[in-house]
Amino acid sequence: MKKALATFVSMRTAHVNNMALEACVAFLLAEELDADDNVPFVADALRHIQGVRDKTEGDYITTVVPQYxxxxxxxxxxxxxxxxxxxxxxxxxxxxxxxxxxxxxxxxxxxxxxxxxxxxxxxxxxxxxxxxxxxxxxxxxxxxxxxxxxFSHKIRWPKGAEAEASVAGFSWAGLPGTLCAVGSRHVPIDKPQGVPEPEAYLNAKQFYSINLMAFCDHAGRFVHVNAEHPGGWHNSQVFQMTEVGKALQEDPQALLTDHHLVGDATFPLFEYLLTPFPDFGDLVVKKGRYNWRIFSTLKVIQNAFRVLLSRFHRLKSLQMHSIAKTSTAVKACCILHNMCLETNNPVQLDDTDCDTVLQEPFHLLPNGHSGSLGGISKRQDIVASLGRKRPQDIM
CATH class of the missing domain: 1.10.472 (Cyclin A; domain 1)
Known part of the structure; x- marks a missing residue:
């Protein structure tokens, strides 16, 4: 171990960048170190080797990037x-x-x-x-x-042709009239400073976060995002505080024109926001089919979040004590996400989604309810209209 350290330190001092010597260092590290017990040292060694190479090759931006x-x-x-x-x-x-x-x-x-x-x-x-x-x-x-x-215009509510395309795109799930899907993810943060109630940002998983609530179209493009409220708040509370939530309370038709949104059970049921039936294992066939269509629609927003976090890993560790700066960084990543969709840039999706925080269904909250009269009626009408199961429903 001491021999390996001495060899590496002497190379670090001399700033040697030679492939043969790098191979020698790698051999010594593999031979002398137990990788499981010395991960920080190995990582630092590899970072140094790469750093020396980059500096030797020249300025990264002017020399390396143009070669990409x-x-x-x-x-x-x-x-x-x-x-x-x-x-x-x-x-x-x-x-x-x-x-x-x-x-x-x-x-x-x-x-x-x-x-x-x-x-x-x-x-x-x-x-x-x-x-x-x-x-x-x-x-x-x-x-x-x-x-x-x-570049705030990169996140815009669908209107006209864009709205028609989104409704048509969501029709594959068999839930007619769906304009957008809404959902949330928790963005981890350090314990916030300069806020009245820092503990409000402590969520159910016991880590500090802000609630990123987003609305997306059929292609997974964000059409509205809000990243300002504490992770300890329930989705129904955050929804009411978004610009979309406020606008829907005032005049749903001005924003949706006879269409609706789709959300999970943490959101309240309204005529303009459809949610699934509570499932206690005894749903009738048509209600189960309706829920299946809701969950199929929600996969779009779930995938949009997964793509966002796979593109911009910094969202998993922003390390910003300021809520304002954190919120701005999250919104910037959402704008960049939409810009990536413009060029169909593929991304390798992460296997884990550790930022999902489970919440109580809205109807089980102390101030919750089973839905507005308009929402209950519309959901029942859709259930009644569902015909025989389509082939894609079986898959």
């Missing part, structure tokens, strides 16, 4: 090179608050995209882009703020 193919570029930054150029063109004229900006805008955008895409420590990101951790953090906050301000 379009696919490689997207894998690292999620957006295409063309989309990054569009960001530069749109944001360059903006009066940046960071008045002493020393970096070119391209560096700021690429480093911010890299930071949001990976779970590398801020220190490691700074080493990759040959700057300091504070610069990476400051520019990340600034980039997210500018993105949410100047």
């Amino acid at each position: 193919s379009v696919v490689e570029f997207q894998n690292h930054f999620q957006l295409t090179p063309t989309q990054v150029e569009e960001l530069i063109t749109s944001l360059e004229p903006v009066n940046w608050n960071f008045t002493r900006r020393k970096w070119p805008l391209r560096n700021i955008i690429l480093s911010s995209l890299w930071t949001l895409t990976t779970l590398e420590s801020y220190r490691d990101v700074a080493e990759r882009f040959q700057t300091s951790k504070s610069v990476i953090c400051d520019h990340l906050h600034e980039f997210c703020a500018l993105l949410t301000e100047h």
